[in-house]
Amino acid sequence: MDSRKVTGESDNGWLPVLAAGPRPVYLKIVDALADARSDGRLQPGDRLPPQRELARSLGVDLTTVTRAFSEARRRNLIDATAGRGTFITPGDPEEPVLDLGMNIPPAPAGLNLPALIRTGIEGLLKRSSAEALLSYHPGPGSPVERAVGSSWLAAKGDRLPVDRVVVGSGAQALLTAVLLSETREGDTILADALTYPGLIGLAGATRRKLAAVGSDSDGMRPDALEAAARRHRARVVYLNPTLQNPTALVMSEGRRRELVRMADKLELIIVEDDPYSRLLAAAPPAFLNLAPERTFHVATLAKCISPFLRTAFLAAPDAQAMERIAAAIRGTTMMAPPLMTGLACEWLRSGLAGEITAGVRAEAQARQEIARDILPKGFAATSASLHLWHPLESQLRSAELADIARRRGLAISPAEEFAVGEDFANGFRLALGAMPNRERLKEGLQSLASILSGASGSARPRV
Numbered sequence: 001m002d003s004r005k006v007t008g009e010s011d012n013g014w015l016p017v018l019a020a021g022p023r024p025v026y027l028k029i030v031d032a033l034a035d036a037r038s039d040g041r042l043q044p045g046d047r048l049p050p051q052r053e054l055a056r057s058l059g060v061d062l063t064t065v066t067r068a069f070s071e072a073r074r075r076n077l078i079d080a081t082a083g084r085g086t087f088i089t090p091g092d093p094e095e096p097v098l099d100l101g102m103n104i105p106p107a108p109a110g111l112n113l114p115a116l117i118r119t120g121i122e123g124l125l126k127r128s129s130a131e132a133l134l135s136y137h138p139g140p141g142s143p144v145e146r147a148v149g150s151s152w153l154a155a156k157g158d159r160l161p162v163d164r165v166v167v168g169s170g171a172q173a174l175l176t177a178v179l180l181s182e183t184r185e186g187d188t189i190l191a192d193a194l195t196y197p198g199l200i201g202l203a204g205a206t207r208r209k210l211a212a213v214g215s216d217s218d219g220m221r222p223d224a225l226e227a228a229a230r231r232h233r234a235r236v237v238y239l240n241p242t243l244q245n246p247t248a249l250v251m252s253e254g255r256r257r258e259l260v261r262m263a264d265k266l267e268l269i270i271v272e273d274d275p276y277s278r279l280l281a282a283a284p285p286a287f288l289n290l291a292p293e294r295t296f297h298v299a300t301l302a303k304c305i306s307p308f309l310r311t312a313f314l315a316a317p318d319a320q321a322m323e324r325i326a327a328a329i330r331g332t333t334m335m336a337p338p339l340m341t342g343l344a345c346e347w348l349r350s351g352l353a354g355e356i357t358a359g360v361r362a363e364a365q366a367r368q369e370i371a372r373d374i375l376p377k378g379f380a381a382t383s384a385s386l387h388l389w390h391p392l393e394s395q396l397r398s399a400e401l402a403d404i405a406r407r408r409g410l411a412i413s414p415a416e417e418f419a420v421g422e423d424f425a426n427g428f429r430l431a432l433g434a435m436p437n438r439e440r441l442k443e444g445l446q447s448l449a450s451i452l453s454g455a456s457g458s459a460r461p462r463v
Contacts, residue, residue, distance in 0.1 A: 014041055015057060025060055026205035031067035032093040033077055044090035048078065051086075063422050067200075071398050073406060074101070080403050085166055098444035100412035103387050103431035105247065105303055106367060108359020113306060116352070117450065120343050127339045128342060137335045139326035139341040143168025145336075149313035152353075153288070153299060155278070163319040166326060169309065169336040171275060171300035172198050174314045177328035177460045178271055178296045179206050179236075180322075188232040191270075192220055194418040194425060196273060197243050199238055212420040213237070219251035222262040236269045242283050243276035246418045246429035253284040261293045270295040275303040278359050279384040295316050296325075301344055302443045304357045304387060309346035310337060352354070367432040367441055374445040376452055379430075390452075391427040400427045410447050 016032035059291035168174035214224030241251035288297035300312035316322040383386035398414035
């Protein structure tokens with residue numbers, strides 16, 4: 001018997017040794033692979049063990065290894081050939097030239113965002129005292145920052161008391177604080193079968209578990225939520241109901257109310273991640289407004305303005321919950337960066353944030369129209385969404401398609417990157433904002449359309 005069938009070793013006997021620490025396991029595998037490639041333990045052309053064997057050898061589930069291989073392919077560390085296996089690539093890893101993978105807002109037409117940032121920081125430094133910008137701020141943010149956040153969140157309904165508002169250095173920092181304050185190690189968080197990759201990484205880093213909840217064309221199903229909550233004895237459900245990442249679904253108000261009734265019945269905590277709703281001219285009511293007493297609502301400026309600002313706001317169910325979040329922030333990120341939050345609050349107060357968001361919305365709509373003109377029919381999107389979801393009905397897995405696209409200099413995000421568990425829809429996400437202009441976007445989409453045309457005729461297209 002081939003020993004690799006037992007040990008999960010590569011052709012040359014290499015088996016990853018995973019570093020200690022809270023980093024997600026799939027990234028530890030990628031790190032070990034990159035290190036071995038860099039120091040020569042793995043050479044170009046070396047074949048890696050099959051994913052199932054490697055999962056068995058490392059004592060992890062198959063999804064973890066699949067996600068690791070997908071990330072390694074994205075970094076051009078490995079290459080997969082159907083029927084032959086997975087091999088170390090030659091040469092230095094390179095990023096694809098045409099990026100349809102990174103989900104960031106496009107530059108709004110008519111607005112020079114770098115210039116606005118530069119002049120905004122200069123003005124902030126002139127108007128603010130050095131002590132205010134160079135000192136530590138309270139964990140939940142300064143009273144002024146929290147008041148601005150309360151006004152901004154009020155666009156979703158009634159103005160919130162400031163003692164329920166927290167300022168954080170981005171949505172990920174606030175989601176981290178929620179998980180640390182409201183769950184314990186080993187707890188299960190419920191989520192869609194395809195969900196935000198940051199949640200997947202966060203669950204691994206904090207040693208929480210994720211469980212997938214069934215859905216239909218309107219999003220997460222209440223009956224599936226009840227079954228999963230009882231099966232896993234879960235107390236928390238994560239929802240991204242507006243322009244969901246990765247499917248771009250906008251959950252109806254009726255379904256939201258059904259889920260609120262089920263959450264009330266099961267006494268579930270709702271974690272609502274809301275980065276995209278301001279891109280819609282009119283969005284259904286947020287869970288923040290439908291169930292404020294059990295919802296932790298996180299809203300970042302990264303997707304409607306720019307990730308540069310590193311600013312997000314959280315609405316907690318009550319003042320006591322806010323204090324728990326503030327304590328978790330003090331134990332992790334300490335505080336939001338005063339310069340960035342100061343600039344974000346200036347823009348929110350002056351109305352410039354709204355002007356930029358309107359520009360992003362208009363550019364996103366223009367880019368969605370370009371996608372509709374170029375891509376085959378059948379993808380899911382909403383007019384102002386930064387991304388779209390394209391299902392794959394052929395036998396070709398999305399990770400294989402992403403590998404084919406990468407060889408042609410094109411980055412896309414396969415379903416494996418978003419998967420909770422092993423039962424998930426085959427497809428891929430396209431992010432339309434990272435391309436510097438519409439012409440480059442057209443080039444990328446035309447290249448992808450050509451790849452999809454080749455894939456439609458067979459399960460294993462040649463490239």
